[in-house]
Amino acid sequence: MSEKEFSPEFPPEIKEAIRLHATVRSYAIDANTESADKFNSQSTPMARSALSVLSHDCLTVHHAIVMLCMSGWSSPAAVLVRTQMDILISTMAITQHEKSELMAYKYLYLSFRQAIRDGTFPAAEQERSRKTCLDGLKLLSDDIGEEAKSYIFKGKRANYWYAQEYHRPTDFLREHSGHPEWERIYKDLSRAAHGGYMGMRLFRDGADGLDIGPREPGTAAERAIGLSAFVMLEQTYSRSLFEGLTFVDQYPDLKREVEALLGRAMASRITDEDRRRMPLHQTIKQ
Numbered sequence: 242m243s244e245k246e247f248s249p250e251f252p253p254e255i256k257e258a259i260r261l262h263a264t265v266r267s268y269a270i271d272a273n274t275e276s277a278d279k280f281n282s283q284s285t286p287m288a289r290s291a292l293s294v295l296s297h298d299c300l301t302v303h304h305a306i307v308m309l310c311m312s313g314w315s316s317p318a319a320v321l322v323r324t325q326m327d328i329l330i331s332t333m334a335i336t337q338h339e340k341s342e343l344m345a346y347k348y349l350y351l352s353f354r355q356a357i358r359d360g361t362f363p364a365a366e367q368e369r370s371r372k373t374c375l376d377g378l379k380l381l382s383d384d385i386g387e388e389a390k391s392y393i394f395k396g397k398r399a400n401y402w403y404a405q406e407y408h409r410p411t412d413f414l415r416e417h418s419g420h421p422e423w424e425r426i427y428k429d430l431s432r433a434a435h436g437g438y439m440g441m442r443l444f445r446d447g448a449d450g451l452d453i454g455p456r457e458p459g460t461a462a463e464r465a466i467g468l469s470a471f472v473m474l475e476q477t478y479s480r481s482l483f484e485g486l487t488f489v490d491q492y493p494d495l496k497r498e499v500e501a502l503l504g505r506a507m508a509s510r511i512t513d514e515d516r517r518r519m520p521l522h523q524t525i526k527q
Contacts, residue, residue: 265303357374
């Protein structure tokens with residue numbers, strides 16, 4: 242292992258990826274602003290509150306990914322892109338469900354539910370969480386409120402807040418996203434989230450090297466930036482379609498641009514099968 246000099250000179254394709262990433266970010270911010278203006282004079286429904294939080298979090302992760310890639314650290318960006326996909330799943334789980342207010346409540350109050358039902362929490366903390374959940378129920382209609390109350394105090398424990406309706410993230414992506422290929426992408430990114438050998442090399446330029454310095458951004462960084470832009474785009478579109486925002490009009494052209502960028506970047510990808518055929522000594526260098 243060795244450290245090396247890092248020069249922040251970006252090739253044209255990386256500059257284009259960064260530009261498109263920023264464009265998607267601007268559209269997402271504009272959609273947030275439009276949503277706030279549109280609903281400013283109305284009572285804020287639970288679903289819009291949840292979608293506002295999800296959009297904020299997705300934008301934050303989106304920006305962090307491009308910062309990592311521009312700084313030469315695109316490899317761990319795979320973990321953050323998976324986080325973005327989890328945010329997208331939560332968004333779509335709310336916007337696609339006929340009881341969006343109920344789903345939003347489940348998303349927002351999951352942590353308080355866990356505190357109430359976990360005996361290791363101090364009694365005072367459990368009581369605060371209980372009061373918070375009950376206050377939230379007052380914002381729902383009576384029929385949905387009863388269902389939400391049952392979820393908080395009686396529902397089965399599960400790994401995902403939407404498990405009762407959609408089971409696991411991969412199940413949702415395969416059956417409800419409209420893009421079944423996203424399941425494979427999510428699984429690939431999950432390898433990185435779990436520190437897997439191949440997962441940590443999905444977005445690493447010069448994947449076979451073990452030097453500990455930053456890498457000059459190349460095709461792998463372009464893939465990370467492009468995929469982040471794609472997920473941010475889809476999250477914004479899902480919300481905009483649900484809320485009736487004007488972003489839906491810009492979506493088709495922007496989607497074509499992002500897909501073209503990803504097409505170029507993925508064309509030069511070394512597949513898992515390619516790497517499996519490589520002798521181990523070619524992938525591990527002292």
